[in-house]
Amino acid sequence: MGDLDDDLRKLFSDDRLDVHSAPVSTEAVLRGANRRRRRRNAAAGTFALVTLVGAGIGVSRFGVSSPDSPVGAFLTTSTSASTTSASPPPVSTVIQTETVTVGQPPNSTGANTGKPNPGGTSKSNPKPPSAPATPESQPGRYGTLALGMSEADALATGSLVEPSSPADPDNRCKAYATKSVPDADAVVVSPAKGIVRITVPNYAKTPKNVGAGSQVSDVKAAYQNSTQSGSSVLAPMSASPPWTYVFETDGTxxxxxxxRLNANDCVSV
Structure with a gap:
């Protein structure tokens, strides 16, 4: 350990390791400082000159603008009073609004005059009386069969079931069953008037929703022009040819x- 310390002391005390600077005279130092000072002064003067020249150019460009330059339209420049155009005097506009109250037009009787009712009440026109019930205009047709249709046309529809049977004691009118009503006298045909009666199936309803099983009161309410004839309720229709609904009842x-065709010539119809 002692040998290492002795070696380090000898190494640090060796003069060969010292750094020696070259001798510099005072005059050389002063001359260098003067040169740097002159360069700085020259640079500062040049910058000041450039700044002044630039400022002069800017002032000249802002002070006088060319006619084609768009800057003159937006920058405020000092001009003489003789070249400044005076702004137009303000114009004030007055709008008057007039409110006109229009009264209600009089009616055909002159009752409404547009003035308020001093009594605070208004008169209402009485309702006209209801018009009397008018006869129905439903055509006398069910399916392919129609009242007044000839026997030949009725047979051509395929709705009648042959053979026919006598419909009256004189054997003048004929009765047929139909595919929807199996009764032998479902349809009665006159040789002169054609079909004079058509039986409606029990499951069918009239256009006013009345049929077998309906109450008599319902029939009379649906057909206000109906009349009572024994146990039947008759509702005439004003179609062409005229005919009538015959509602057979048990009283209720x-x-x-x-x-049934109104102008029929079969006794049993």
């Missing part, structure tokens, strides 16, 4: 419905 409920 409808049991069967027929469509």
């Amino acid at each position: 409920v409808v049991t069967a419905v027929f469509m």
Whole structure:
């Protein structure tokens, strides 16, 4: 350990390791400082000159603008009073609004004059009386069969079931069953008037929703022009040719419905 310390002391005390600077005279130092000072002064003067020249150019450009330059339209420049155009005097506009109250136009009787009712009440026109019930205009047709249709045309529809049977004691009118009503006298045909009666199936309803099983009161409410004839309720239709609904009843409920031609010549119809 002692040898290491002795070696380090010898190493640090060796003069060969010292750094020696070259001798510099005072005059050389002063001359260098003067040169740097002159350079700085020259640079500062040049910058000041450039700044002044630039400022002069800017002032000249802002002070006088060319006619084609768009800057003159937005920058405020000092001009003489003789070249400044005076702004137009302000114009004030007055709008008057007039409110006109229009009264209610009089009615055909002159009752409404547009003035308020001093009594605070208004008169209402009485309702006209309800018009009397008018006869129905439903055509006398069910399916392919129609009242007034000839026997030949009725047979051509395929709705009649042959053979026919006598419909009256004189054997003048004929009765047929139909595919929807199996009764032998479902349809009665006159040789002169054509079909004079059509029996409506029990499951069918009239356009006013009346049929077998309906109450008599429902029939009279649906057909206000109907009349009572024994146990039947008759509702005439004003179609062409004219005909009538015949509602057979037991006094309370409808049991069967027929469509009957008014101008018929069969005794049993």
